[in-house]
Amino acid sequence: MQGLIAFLFVFSIIVIIHEFGHYYFAKKAGILVREFAIGMGPKIFQVRKGETVYTLRLLPIGGYVRMAGHDEDEQEIKPGMMITIVLDSENIVQKLNFDDKLIIENSVPFQIEDADLHKDMTLTGYFINSEEKVTLTVSKTATIVESDGTEVVVAPVERQFNSATLWNRIKTNAAGPMNNFILSILVFIIVGFMQGGVPTNDAIIGQVTEDSAAQVAGLKEGDKVLSIDGVEIHSWDEMTKIVRSSADKALAV
Structure with missing residues (x-):
C-alpha cells in the first residue's frame, strides 16, 4: 500500500x-x-x-x-436548451449556468435558440413565459457553469489557441x-549527490571497517592507492586483482 x-x-x-x-x-x-x-x-x-x-x-x-x-471538450449548447443566466444592469450576460442542480442568485431562466460565444459574443432565445425572441450581448469576461458544476471563462476567438x-x-x-x-x-x-557522486573506477579507499586489512595498513577513507609492491595502480580493478592474487602475502602500499 x-x-x-x-x-x-x-x-x-x-x-x-x-x-x-x-x-x-x-x-x-x-x-x-x-x-x-x-x-x-x-x-x-x-x-x-x-x-x-x-x-x-x-x-x-x-x-x-x-x-x-x-x-x-466545451460545454455542449443546443437549440431548445433551458439554462439560467445572470445579467448586469445593462442587460449584458455575465454568467450562463448549464448545471440544473445549481441555483444562482439573481439568475433568470432562458431558452437558447442560438449562441455565439467566440466571435459575435451573443446569446439568442427566449425568457421564460415570453414569446419574444431576444439577442443578448455576452461579456467577454462572462463565465459558464458547465453541467458538472465547473465554472470556466468564455473564450473569445482572440484568446483561443489557434489565434496565437x-x-x-x-x-x-x-x-x-x-x-x-x-x-x-x-x-x-540530486540522486548522484545523495549517493556521494558518480561512481568511478579510481583506486580510492571507501569506508574502512574496524580491524580490516586496510585499517591495519593505515589506510583512511578517501586515500588513493598509487602503487602496490612498486607496481603502479591506475584503477580499482587493477588494485583488487593484485590483492586477490596475493591473499597470503604482505603487500607494500
Whole structure:
C-alpha cells in the first residue's frame, strides 16, 4: 500500500510539472487557460483564480490543462436548451449556468435558440413565459457553469489557441515534455549527490571497517592507492586483482 501511495505521489508531481509547462507558456502567449486539473474523472474540488479554475479530480492517474480552442471538450449548447443566466444592469450576460442542480442568485431562466460565444459574443432565445425572441450581448469576461458544476471563462476567438502566433503555439506544446526532461536531469543530479557522486573506477579507499586489512595498513577513507609492491595502480580493478592474487602475502602500499 505504501508503495502504491509513493507511486501515485511521484506520478502526480511529474504530471503537475508537465502540465505547468503548458500552462505557463499558454499564459505568456495570451491563450486563455480555462482549467488546470490534477487527476481525471469527476471533480471533487475547485477554486477559481482569475481566468483559470483549478480542480482536483477523483482519479489520481493524470491531469490536464484546458486551453481555449485546443482539443478541449466545451460545454455542449443546443437549440431548445433551458439554462439560467445572470445579467448586469445593462442587460449584458455575465454568467450562463448549464448545471440544473445549481441555483444562482439573481439568475433568470432562458431558452437558447442560438449562441455565439467566440466571435459575435451573443446569446439568442427566449425568457421564460415570453414569446419574444431576444439577442443578448455576452461579456467577454462572462463565465459558464458547465453541467458538472465547473465554472470556466468564455473564450473569445482572440484568446483561443489557434489565434496565437506559430512560435507561441510551438512553445506551448513543447513546454510540457521539456519540463519533464529538465526534471529528469535534476533528479539524476540530486540522486548522484545523495549517493556521494558518480561512481568511478579510481583506486580510492571507501569506508574502512574496524580491524580490516586496510585499517591495519593505515589506510583512511578517501586515500588513493598509487602503487602496490612498486607496481603502479591506475584503477580499482587493477588494485583488487593484485590483492586477490596475493591473499597470503604482505603487500607494500
